[in-house]
Amino acid sequence: xxxxxxxxxxxxxxxxxxxxxxxxxxxxxxxxxxxxxxxxxxxxxxxxxxxxxxxxxxxxxxxxxxxxxxxxxxxxxxxxxxxxxxxxxxxxxxxxxxxxxxxxxxxxxxxxxxxxxxxxxxxxxxxxxxxxxxxxxxxxxxxxxxxxxxxxxxxxxxxxxxxxxxxxxxxxxxxxxxxxxxxxxxxxxxxxxxxxxxxxxxxxxxxxxxxxxxxxxxxxxxxxxxxxxxxxxxxxxxxxxxxxxxxxxxxxxxxxxxxxxxxxxxxxxxxxxxxxxxxxxxxxxxxxxxxxxxxxxxxxxxxxxxxxxxxxxxxxxxxxxxxxxxxxxxxxxxxxxxxxxxxxxxxxxxxxxxxxxxxxxxxxxxxxxxxxxxxxxxxxxxxxxxxxxxxxxxxxxxxxxxxxxxxxxxxxxxxxxxxxxxxxxxxxxxxxxxxxxxxxxxxxxxxxxxxxxxxxxxxxxxxxxxxxxxxxxxxxxxxxxxxxxxxxxxxxxx
Numbered sequence: 001x002x003x004x005x006x007x008x009x010x011x012x013x014x015x016x017x018x019x020x021x022x023x024x025x026x027x028x029x030x031x032x033x034x035x036x037x038x039x040x041x042x043x044x045x046x047x048x049x050x051x052x053x054x055x056x057x058x059x060x061x062x063x064x065x066x067x068x069x070x071x072x073x074x075x076x077x078x079x080x081x082x083x084x085x086x087x088x089x090x091x092x093x094x095x096x097x098x099x100x101x102x103x104x105x106x107x108x109x110x111x112x113x114x115x116x117x118x119x120x121x122x123x124x125x126x127x128x129x130x131x132x133x134x135x136x137x138x139x140x141x142x143x144x145x146x147x148x149x150x151x152x153x154x155x156x157x158x159x160x161x162x163x164x165x166x167x168x169x170x171x172x173x174x175x176x177x178x179x180x181x182x183x184x185x186x187x188x189x190x191x192x193x194x195x196x197x198x199x200x201x202x203x204x205x206x207x208x209x210x211x212x213x214x215x216x217x218x219x220x221x222x223x224x225x226x227x228x229x230x231x232x233x234x235x236x237x238x239x240x241x242x243x244x245x246x247x248x249x250x251x252x253x254x255x256x257x258x259x260x261x262x263x264x265x266x267x268x269x270x271x272x273x274x275x276x277x278x279x280x281x282x283x284x285x286x287x288x289x290x291x292x293x294x295x296x297x298x299x300x301x302x303x304x305x306x307x308x309x310x311x312x313x314x315x316x317x318x319x320x321x322x323x324x325x326x327x328x329x330x331x332x333x334x335x336x337x338x339x340x341x342x343x344x345x346x347x348x349x350x351x352x353x354x355x356x357x358x359x360x361x362x363x364x365x366x367x368x369x370x371x372x373x374x375x376x377x378x379x380x381x382x383x384x385x386x387x388x389x390x391x392x393x394x395x396x397x398x399x400x401x402x403x404x405x406x407x408x409x410x411x412x413x414x415x416x417x418x419x420x421x422x423x424x425x426x427x428x429x430x431x432x433x434x435x436x437x438x439x440x441x442x443x444x445x446x447x448x449x450x451x452x453x454x455x456x457x458x459x460x461x462x463x464x465x466x467x468x469x470x471x472x473x474x475x476x477x478x479x480x481x482x483x484x485x486x487x488x489x490x491x492x493x494x
Contacts, residue, residue, distance in 0.1 A: 020032075020033070020034055020065070020066040020067065020068040021033070021034070021035055021045070021063050021064065021065050021066050022063070022064045022065075022066045023043065023045060023055060023060060023063050024060070024061045024062045024063070024064065025055075025059050025060060025061060026059050026060070026061050027059070031045060031047060031053065031055065032047065032066060033045040033046050033047035033053070034046045035063075036052070039057075040057065041056065041057055042054055042055060042056055042057060043055050043057060043060065043063070050369075050421065050422050050467055050468030050469075051369065051370075051422065051424050052422065052423075052424045053424055054424070054426060069100075069101040069103060069104055070103065070104070072097075073094070073097065073098065073104060073107065076093075076094050076097060077094060080094065086118070087118070088115045088118040088119035088122055088125075091111045091112075091114040091115045091118070092111075092112075092115050092122070092124065092125065094111045095108045095109075095111035095112045095115065095125070095128070096108075098111065102469060108128070109128070109129060112125040112128045112129050113125075113129065116129070120138075121138070126138050132144050153165055155168055155169075156168075156172070190445075236267060236270070237334070237335050237336050237342050237343070239264070239267075240263075240302060240303035240304075240334060240335045241302065241303075242262050242263070242302040242303070242306070243262055243263055243264045243265070243302065244262050245262065246262050246301070246306065246310060248262070249261055249262040250262065250265055250268060252265070252268045252269065252272055253295055254272035254273070254275060254276050254295070255276045255279075256275065256276050256279040256292060256295060256296060257272060257275045257276065257279070257295050257296050257297075257298050258294075258295040258296065258297050258298070259271060259272055259275070259298045259299075259300060260297070260298070260299050260300070261299070261300035261301070261302070261334070262301065262302045262306075263300060263301075263302045263334040267334060268300070271298075271300060271343065271347065273390055274344060274347070274385055275298065275347060275351060277385070277390055277391065277392045278347075278348060278351060278380070278383075278392055279296075279351075279355070280392075281380075281383070281392045281394060282351075282352065282355040282380070285394070286355065286356075286359050286458070287455075288355075288358070288359050296328070296329075296330075296351075296354055296358070297328075297329035297330070298329065298330045298331075298332070298347070298351070299329060299330070299331045299332070300332050300333060300334055300343065300347075301331075301332070301333040301334065302333070302334055303333060303334060303335055304333050304335055304337075306333065307331075307332070307333035311331060318332065318333070318337035318338070318341060318346040319331060319332030319333070319337075319346040319347070319349070319350045320350060321350045321351075321353035321354055321357070323357070323362065328354055328357050328358070329354075330347065330350040330351050330353075330354050331350075332346045332347055332350060340400075344385060345381050348380050348381045348383060348385075349377045349378070349380065349381035350377075351380075352376055352377040352379075352380045352381070353373065353377055356368075356373060356376065356377075359462065360461060360462055363464070363465075364461060364462060364463070364464050364465055366465070367461075367464060367465020367466070368461040368465050368466055369421055369466055370423065370424065370425045370428050370432075370436075371420050371421055371423065371428075371432070371435075371436040371439070372436070372440070372457065372458075372461065372466070374428060374432070374433050374436050375433075375436030375437050375439060375440035376440055378398065378401065378433055378434075378436065378437035378440075379394070379437055379440050379441060379444075380394065381398070382396050382397065382398040382401075382437070383395075383396060384396050395444075395445065397441075397493070398434075398437065401433065401434035401437055401438070402434075402438065402490075402493060404431060404434045405434050405435055405438050405490055406490065406491060408431070409487055409490065409491060414435070414487075415431065415432060415435045416483060417439065417479055417482060417483040417486065418479040418480075418483070420432065420435050420436065420439070421468060421471060421479075422468065438486070438490050439486060440454070442486050442489055442490065443457075446489060453474060453475055456474045457471065457474055460474065
């Protein structure tokens with residue numbers, strides 16, 4: 001039956017299958033886009049958001065051909081050209097049709113010109129092609145400026161009087177000096193901040209610290225041990241014995257989270273404080289101030305072995321964010337992960353996804369490109385958690401990921417931005433994570449303009465996802481130019 005269904009679908013569409021379609025899934029969801037490849041087991045579709053998605057045919061209910069503006073344009077043109085005497089209104093209707101679709105806007109001018117061939121005084125076509133009506137005649141904007149606006153010159157994309165040219169140049173020089181002065185001030189502050197952050201303790205990690213009597217680990221410093229609630233995290237992550245079986249796990253409710261865990265209660269309380277501080281930092285960065293309807297669920301197993309057994313996960317997984325049926329919950333374990341990670345870093349990463357889902361909603365999050373979702377998670381995963389003062393400090397650099405990006409740029413095999421933004425989730429590797437973080441970090445910490453660009457991107461995601469075309473419209477420059485500036489900045493980052 002499955003094979004019959006596939007071939008009946010293919011034969012029904014024939015060669016037109018490889019165009020704009022709507023894929024209806026068994027679970028009720030719809031995926032719109034252009035089919036790139038079809039086999040008996042899967043269909044590959046380039047979605048309307050610029051993401052290449054692989055869909056198993058087992059979950060496909062039906063495939064319906066969607067509206068294709070390009071094909072519709074061909075039909076309209078063929079119909080008009082079949083007339084013995086086409087009218088200007090016929091081509092005007094085609095040009096108006098082209099104006100409605102981004103992919104056809106360039107074609108619109110072609111048909112406005114055809115209108116003028118038949119009706120040279122057509123006002124709509126003249127205006128759309130940039131003509132100006134002056135004393136009963138249609139002239140181009142350039143002719144208007146050269147013949148009518150005598151004494152004007154073009155400077156920085158605008159027309160000004162010749163006697164104002166020198167003044168405009170002086171003002172531009174002053175503005176450039178002011179921009180340089182502000183940039184130097186910002187650079188000085190960044191250098192000071194970077195020096196300060198190097199002295200701080202990374203999230204749940206042992207260093208870096210200055211050697212000698214003035215520095216040293218806080219665990220060797222008596223004044224830190226006097227702080228109420230002090231915990232030696234080196235010993236904490238080594239203590240992976242179950243306090244109770246998972247069926248009798250403790251449930252602790254903090255201000256924003258409901259934590260279920262079978263590790264020791266004193267460790268659960270530490271996680272609760274840390275998660276609440278991260279929630280407040282998420283709220284500030286994502287500009288989210290709505291009240292929570294219920295606390296966010298977080299499960300923490302006592303050790304890695306139990307986590308793998310209960311959740312059926314391989315050894316390389318430290319935690320995950322689960323959508324759907326069981327609720328939008330984060331699942332992790334108590335202990336270390338990899339060479340430098342631990343429960344703190346895993347929770348910081350996965351709870352970012354949980355918060356993204358809270359802000360965006362399930363539909364918008366599915367339509368938000370994976371480079372934004374994971375780039376932000378790595379951004380928060382790399383934060384410092386100042387344990388004694390219970391503060392989350394963002395903006396720190398994950399040097400292993402930065403080293404990866406720099407090395408690939410030097411070798412010339414880095415991931416191009418135009419490829420990164422189109423990479424689907426199944427193909428998103430650890431190298432993609434590093435590149436995604438670097439783009440997010442670059443936007444947030446280079447300039448106010450880039451920060452505004454990032455916030456525009458995020459606001460667009462909240463309104464239903466982000467397409468490649470929407471990203472182009474927001475950044476207002478070519479992807480290659482955007483990439484060149486990012487690459488230059490990353491190579492200077494230390």
